[in-house]
Amino acid sequence: MQKNCSNNSLFTVLLRFIQGTFIGLGAVLPGISGGVLCVIFGIYKPIMELLANPIRCFKTHVPKLIPVFLGIIAGFLGIARLLSFFLTKYPSLSVCLFAGLIIGTLPSLFKEAESKGKTKNSHAALFISMTVTVVLLCALNSFSVELAPGFAVYLFCGFCLALSVIVPGMSFSTLLMPLGLYTSFIEGIGRLDLKVLLPAGICALLTVFLLSRAVNTLFERHYAAAFHAIIGIVIAATILILPLDSFAVSVFGFFTHGSCIILGIAGAVLLEKWTHI
Secondary structure, X not given: OHHHHHXXXXXXXXXXXXXXXXXXXXXXXXXXXXXXXXXXXOOHHHHHHHHHOHHHHHHHHHHHHHHHHHHHHHHHHHHHHHHHHHHHHOHHHHHHHHHHHHHHHHHHHHHHHOOXXXXXXXXXXXXXXXXXXXXXXXXXXXXXXXXXXXXXXXXXXXXXXXXXXXXXXXXXXXXXXXXXXXXXXXXXXXXOOHHHHHHHHHHHHXXXXXXXXXXXXXXXXXXXXXXXXXXXXXXXXXXXXXXXXXXXXXXXXXXXXXXXXXXXXXXXXXXXXHHOO
């Protein structure tokens, strides 16, 4: 009996580590939200409870979540170097693949957004957030606002990274790609560059501790509207990152870039099915 309990305990720890690895991948991989994977794996609620009340929940939650946190770190760092290679070598094709991943997750995002019912404000929240995002990003592009990599910029990257974990449906690549910051941030993580990791890590931790309780309360009271607002941001940012000029270069360019979008959609669908097995 003790041996079976030990095996079950070891299996549970291994399973949580693997789940954490996928959450780490989701946090850094464009189009996949670490927060959504937390929801899918049933880890989101205990993580938010721990972050909102760390002292009260320390003894009950930390031992169970340690394998998850270790897995998140392993998945996050493990994929960063590979991503930086593809973003440097094949930038437009990589963006199309990532856009496909984002598009492929939209059905599951809408399903999750309506899992606790749909309110009259849901579609209004989606439309408003999408419109505001498009206007803001287009304004930045029209004024040629360039955010050069540096300490302050990596603080902002850390803030976006934290949002991708504590806000289901939000991928930090959604915010960084339109601003041209995603590639330099991922390259810095892949190199384990402390000039990138320290400011981003510090800001991410501060953001998590300062906003987790507010985000938790928001989703408890206005889950459908908040989730639809996030979907609006995702849709707007995805439209704006597509390299449309690459499609018009040649028939071959149209085929290769279109194929990358389709592959990304297929990958997102397969991942969504796998996580529900």
